[in-house]
Amino acid sequence: MFSSTKALQVSELTQIIQKLLEENLNDICLEGEISNYRPASSGHVYFTLKDNHSVISAVMFRSSASALRFRPKDGDFVKVTGRLSVYPPRGSYQIVCDTMDLAGEGQLLAILEQRKQRFAQLGYFDANKKKQIPSYPERIAIITSPTGAAIRDIQRVIKSRYDNVHLIVVPSLVQGNEAGDALAKRVRQINRLGLADVIILTRGGGSLEDLICFSEEILVQAVVDSRIPIISAVGHEIDWALTDFAADYRAATPSAAAEKVTENWLNFYDRLYSASQDMRYFVQNQIDQVRKMTGIFSKQDIQRSFQIYLQPFQQRLDEAKEQLMRHIKQNLDDKCNWLNIRLAQLEEFNPQKIIRRGYSLIKDEEGNIVSTSKIVNPQDRLTIHLQDGHIETVVQGVTNEEQ
Incomplete structure (x- = not known):
């Protein structure tokens, strides 16, 4: 490519270095601590990444910076992906970052705590804003992965407790950079279409990084804005996400969420079954009592007793009938006498x-x-x-x- 005996221009050497770096180091992943973080009015951000021994300049252009899920600051330990680039006017190289995530669980917890405090100040977690979970929901929407263990656990519990409920499985991503947007979109769709009486937002357990999408601002905002009550059931009992604080009810596990939405139905059917058993016992007891009472009498005894019971009523009926006939006859006689008198009076005035x-x-x-x-x-x-x-x-x- 070049000879050591030939003198090169500085720009020529820079071009050679640029070509070598950009063609061979165009897909790298790098970890380091942010320093000298400088957002520009254009939307681009400039900073340096360092470790204990070296420093490298870095830039993230606006299209990539707008997709950041946190607010970087000096001292954050991050993992970036991108490519090396040479800036010929200064003869320096830098990494052009396409993505940036916090490196290490401690940093994720710090970010989540930062978001939690900000959402709390906005009133997203206020208890007086929580909606009541319906006592007897008939339509339950479940936002989760259609192939995960969470949906199977929920279906199993609900079907074993109340088989007539209508389950609406709304599939969504539950992990990865696009999961927060997808989950928020599903919450808004269910509200817009009025698909359910209650929503269960859920997935199985995982690492803090796996569950980070359930703490995305866009999803938390969708949960707060939902007109339909939402139950958050993210991971296992020890796991947590910001949707747990924003939702109307937090269930420790997906199975616990299923138990919550069917607890009143289960109690209702238990009470109904108990009442039916009591009624059955009462009716059977009354039948047994009647059988015992009728069993000591013969058919003739029953007929004789019935006639004795009926006789006074028959006699009263006959007397009432005779009295009514006498009254009718007397009334007719009085009317005839009155008519005869009137006829005689009319005859006196006959021309x-x-x-x-x-x-x-x-x-x-x-x-x-x-x-x-x-x-x-x-x-x-x-x-x-x-x-x-x-x-x-x-x-x-x-x-x-x-x-």
């Missing part, structure tokens, strides 16, 4: 009866009764009604006598 005594009834052409001469004029045609017929006549003259 035919008056006519038979020698009087007559005079009517004009319209059939009106003529009761005074003042309404009659000469040439009027009148009809005179007598006892045995009537006379048609024409008025020749009218004489009015003053009273």
Whole structure:
């Protein structure tokens, strides 16, 4: 490539070094302590990584820095992946970082404690904001890996306690850099569609690094915003995540979460079974008592006792019937007498009866009764009604006598 006897320009040597480094060291993983951490207004961050003996410059451009899950600071011990790059104007080399994670469990705990304090100050963990877990949920959404042990444990417990519940398994990543976003998306989807009465957010046990996605800010925020009550059941009893503090109820294990959502159903069916047994015993006891009472009597004795019991009622019924008939007859007689009296009164005022005594009834052409001469004029045609017929006549003259 070059000869030691030929003089090189500085830029030529820099280009050779750049080519060697960038072509051969383009995928490296490096651990070290951050120092001189400098975020730029452009979104890029600049810092150095060091150990006890050496220092290397580092840069993380905005596209990668925006995906960081924590806030780096001087003194953090981190693990980065990236590639070596040479900056020709200064003849220096640096590592261009694509990812950055805390190295070591102690650093993860420090980050989680930092987040925990910040979320607590925002009120995410306030007890008065916790929603009540439904007493008798009929639809239970489970956000977890569809192939993990957690879903099998939950299904086994729920089916053994209350087989009629509707389980909705919502598959999601539960580990890795993209798991926090995926879990948060599932929580929001269930709320948007109203799929369940309660949500179980769960996975099996693992290392602190495995469970870190359940402490991501985006997931904690989704849990706090959820209108549907959420149970957090992450890992084993000794494991914990920030969703445990943000959720409405924290279950020590996935099985404990299943027991929580079915505890009232189980008690309800226990009480129902106990009540049915008590009722069955009571009814059977009453039947036995009746059998004992009826067993000492013959059929004839029962019929005779029934007749003796029924006789007073039959007698009262006959008496009431006779009294009713007498009352009806008396009422009819009274009505007939009243009608006869009224008929006699009407007969006294019958015009035919008056006519038979020698009087007559005079009517004009319209059939009106003529009761005074003042309404009659000469040439009027009148009809005179007598006892045995009537006379048609024409008025020749009218004489009015003053009273």
